[in-house]
Amino acid sequence: MARxxxxxxxxxxxxxxxxxxxxxxxxxxxxxxxxxxxAKVGVQAGALYNYTADKQSLLFxxxxxxxxxxxxxxxxxxxxxxxxxxxxxxxxxxxxYHLARPKAVFxxxxxxxxxxxxxxxxxxxxxKTYETHLEDILQAGKDDGAFTLADTKLAAMxxxxxxxxxxxxxxxxxxxxxxxxxxVYWNMVRKAVGA
Amino acid sequence: MARxxxxxxxxxxxxxxxxxxxxxxxxxxxxxxxxxxxAKVGVQAGALYNYTADKQSLLFxxxxxxxxxxxxxxxxxxxxxxxxxxxxxxxxxxxxYHLARPKAVFxxxxxxxxxxxxxxxxxxxxxKTYETHLEDILQAGKDDGAFTLADTKLAAMxxxxxxxxxxxxxxxxxxxxxxxxxxVYWNMVRKAVGA
DNA sequence: GCTTGATCTGAACGATTGTTCATTTATCAC
DNA sequence: GTGATAAATGAACAATCGTTCAGATCAAGC
Numbered sequence: 001m002a003r004x005x006x007x008x009x010x011x012x013x014x015x016x017x018x019x020x021x022x023x024x025x026x027x028x029x030x031x032x033x034x035x036x037x038x039a040k041v042g043v044q045a046g047a048l049y050n051y052t053a054d055k056q057s058l059l060f061x062x063x064x065x066x067x068x069x070x071x072x073x074x075x076x077x078x079x080x081x082x083x084x085x086x087x088x089x090x091x092x093x094x095x096x097y098h099l100a101r102p103k104a105v106f107x108x109x110x111x112x113x114x115x116x117x118x119x120x121x122x123x124x125x126x127x128k129t130y131e132t133h134l135e136d137i138l139q140a141g142k143d144d145g146a147f148t149l150a151d152t153k154l155a156a157m158x159x160x161x162x163x164x165x166x167x168x169x170x171x172x173x174x175x176x177x178x179x180x181x182x183x184v185y186w187n188m189v190r191k192a193v194g195a
Numbered sequence: 196m197a198r199x200x201x202x203x204x205x206x207x208x209x210x211x212x213x214x215x216x217x218x219x220x221x222x223x224x225x226x227x228x229x230x231x232x233x234a235k236v237g238v239q240a241g242a243l244y245n246y247t248a249d250k251q252s253l254l255f256x257x258x259x260x261x262x263x264x265x266x267x268x269x270x271x272x273x274x275x276x277x278x279x280x281x282x283x284x285x286x287x288x289x290x291x292y293h294l295a296r297p298k299a300v301f302x303x304x305x306x307x308x309x310x311x312x313x314x315x316x317x318x319x320x321x322x323k324t325y326e327t328h329l330e331d332i333l334q335a336g337k338d339d340g341a342f343t344l345a346d347t348k349l350a351a352m353x354x355x356x357x358x359x360x361x362x363x364x365x366x367x368x369x370x371x372x373x374x375x376x377x378x379v380y381w382n383m384v385r386k387a388v389g390a
Numbered sequence: 391g392c393t394t395g396a397t398c399t400g401a402a403c404g405a406t407t408g409t410t411c412a413t414t415t416a417t418c419a420c
Numbered sequence: 421g422t423g424a425t426a427a428a429t430g431a432a433c434a435a436t437c438g439t440t441c442a443g444a445t446c447a448a449g450c
Contacts (some may be wrong), residue, residue, distance in 0.1 A: 012427080026419065028308060030225035031268055034408060046410075047428050108304060113223060150379045154371070161360025162353045169352055176349070184345045188353055192387040207397085229438060241440075242398050386428065 003100045007152030015052045020058050025103035027105045029059050029114045039142025059111060060119040066104040067126035073097055074133060084195060090134055091189050094163045098177060105167050131156055138193065159189055208246045210236045215253050222299035224254050224309045235368025255314040256305060261299040262321035268292055268383050269328060278336030279390060285329055286384050289358045289375045294373060326351060333388065354384055 019040035023032040038045040052058045077093050079086045087135055098105045108127075112120060135156040141147035149155045166181060176184075214235035229250055233240040247253045272288050274281045293300045301321075307315060324358040330351040338344035342351045357381060365376070 024306070028223065028225055031309065035406085035408075044429055045408085046430075049409070050427065079445095113200065113221070114226065150382060151371070154376070154379050155350050155383065157360060158357045158362055159381065161363070162357040164354025165360075166354060168356070178347070181349070187345060188350065188387045190381045190390060194386060195371055228436075230436085239399055240398095240438085241400075244439070245397065 011048070012041065012043065012177075016051050017058070017062060018049055021054065021062060021103050024062075026108045029055075029107075029111045033086050056116060056119070060115060060123075063085065063111070063115070063123050063163065066101070066108050067123060067130070068104070069098060071126065071130060074130070083137055083144065083146050086137045087141065087147075087189065087193065087195075088186055090137060090188045093100070094160070095166055095182050095185060097168050098164060099170055100172065102167050102170075105164070109164070118137060131160060134160060135170075141193065141195070146195055155193060160194070162189070207236065207242070211243055211246050211256060215299050216302065216334060219254065219257075219306065220301045224250075224302075225340055227278070243298050245335075251311060251314070251348065254302075255310060255318075256261060256271060257299070258303050258306070258310070259321070261296070261303050262318060262325070265292060266321065266325060269325070269357060278332055278339065278341050279385075282336065282384065282390075283381055284389065285332060286354075286381045289355070290361055290380060291373065292375050293362050297362050297365075300359070305358070315360045317389045326355060336388065336390070341390055350388060354387070357384070 004017065020032075021038050023036055030100055034048055035045045038048055038059075040048065041048075050062070074090075074093060074097075108123070112123065115123060135152055138147060138149060138152045138155050138159075142149045142152060142193070150195045163185060170181070211232065216228075218231055218235065229243055230240045232253075233243055236243075243253075247256070269285075269292075272284055274284045279378060303318070309317065310318060316364075330347060333344060333347045335349050337344045337347060337358060342357050361380070362375060370380075
C-alpha cells in the first residue's frame with residue numbers, strides 16, 4: 001500500500017523531523033521509539049530509514065541545525081552602536097529567538113548526553129561560540145567603562161542562564177507579553193552588569 | 196552464592212540509590228537499565244526489587260528526598276535581618292547547596308518528564324514552594340523599598356535560573372573558588388534587584 | 391546443629407528496541 | 421500501455437527491557 005496519493009518524499013522528510021522534535025521534546029530522546037515517530041507521521045518504522053541513517057542522526061541533525069540557525073540569526077541581527085546597544089540586542093534577541101522555538105531549545109539543552117562523543121563535541125563547540133559572542137560584548141563594555149564586572153566569563157554564564165530560563169516558564173497565553181518580558185529582563189541584565 | 200559476608204540489607208539499599216543517582220545523572224533515567232544499576236552495585240537485577248518497588252520509585256524517591264532536604268536546609272538557614280540579608284542568604288545558600296550535590300540537582304531538573312503524572316505533581320509542588328520562598332523575600336524587599344523590581348515573579352524566576360546555572364559549568368578544580376563565585380553572583384543579584 | 395528468615399541468584403516471561411530487507415505499490419517519463 | 425524508479429510495507433533479526441519467582445545461600449537465635 002505504498003504511495004497512496006502523489007509523491008511523498010518532499011513531504012515525509014520534514015514530517016519525520018517535526019514528529020521527532022515534538023516527541024523528543026515531550027518524552028526525551030531515549031524514551032521515544034522509532035515506531036512512535038513513524039506512527040506520528042502515519043508510516044511504518046522501516047520508512048524512516050529512507051530519510052535518516054539512524055536514530056542518533058535524527059537527534060544530531062536537529063541539534064546542529066538549531067545551533068547553526070541560532071548563530072546565523074544572531075549574525076544577521078542589528079547590534080546598534082557600542083557594547084550597551086549590543087547587550088540589549090543580545091538580550092532581546094536571545095529571549096525572542098528561544099521563545100519562538102521552545103522544543104528545539106529544550107532538546108538542545110536536555111539531550112546533550114544522548115549524543116555520541118563526536119557529535120557532542122560538534123554541538124558543544126557551536127554552543128561555546130554563541131557564549132563567546134556574549135562574552136565579547138561584556139568584555140568590550142568592561143574595557144570602555146560602560147559595564148562594571150568582577151568576572152566577565154561568570155557574568156556571561158549568569159546572563160545566558162537567566163535568559164534561557166524564560167523558556168521553562170513562558171506560556172503563550174500567560175500573564176505577560178513577550179515584549180514586556182524582554183523589557184523587564186533587559187532592565188535586570190543592564191543593572192546586573194552595572195550599567 | 197547469596198550473602199557472602201555479613202548482613203547486607205543496610206548496605207545494599209544505599210548503594211543502589213547511589214548507583215542509580217550516578218547512572219541517571221550521567222545517562223538519563225530512560226537510558227539506564229535496572230541491570231546496569233545492579234551491575235554497578237555488584238548484584239543481580241532481581242535483587243534490586245528487595246529495595247524498590249520499581250524503577251519509577253527509584254527516581255521518584257530520589258527526587259522527593261532531594262527536594263525535602265533542600266527545603267529543610269533552607270528552613271534551618273540563618274536568614275539575618277530584613278530582605279537584603281535574606282536575599283544574600285538565599286543566594287549563597289542556593290549556590291552552596293546545589294554545588295554540593297550536582298547529580299541530585301541535575302536529575303531534579305532533567306527527569307521531571309519521566310515521572311508519572313501523580314509523582315510529577317508532588318515534585319512540582321515542592322519546587323514551587325522553594326520558589327515562593329525567594330518570591331516572598333523579593334516582595335518584602337520591594338514593599339519596604341529595599342529593592343526596585345518591575346515584576347516580582349519574573350525576578351524570582353530570573354534569579355533562580357541564574358543561580359542554578361552555576362551547576363552547569365562549575366568544576367571543583369576550576370578557576371574559581373566557591374566563595375568567590377558566591378560573592379560575584381551575590382553582587383550581580385544585588386544589582387539586578389536594584390539594591 | 392538445627393531452624394528461621396533475610397538476602398540474593400539465575401532463569402524465565404512477554405514486550406519492545408533499532409535496524410534490515412525482500413516485496414509491493416504508486417508515480418512519472420515515454 | 422510499458423518500464424523504471426522512488427517510496428513504503430510488513431515481517432523478521434538479535435538484543436535488551438522491567439519484572440517475577442522458585443530455589444539456593446548465608447547469618448543469627450536458640
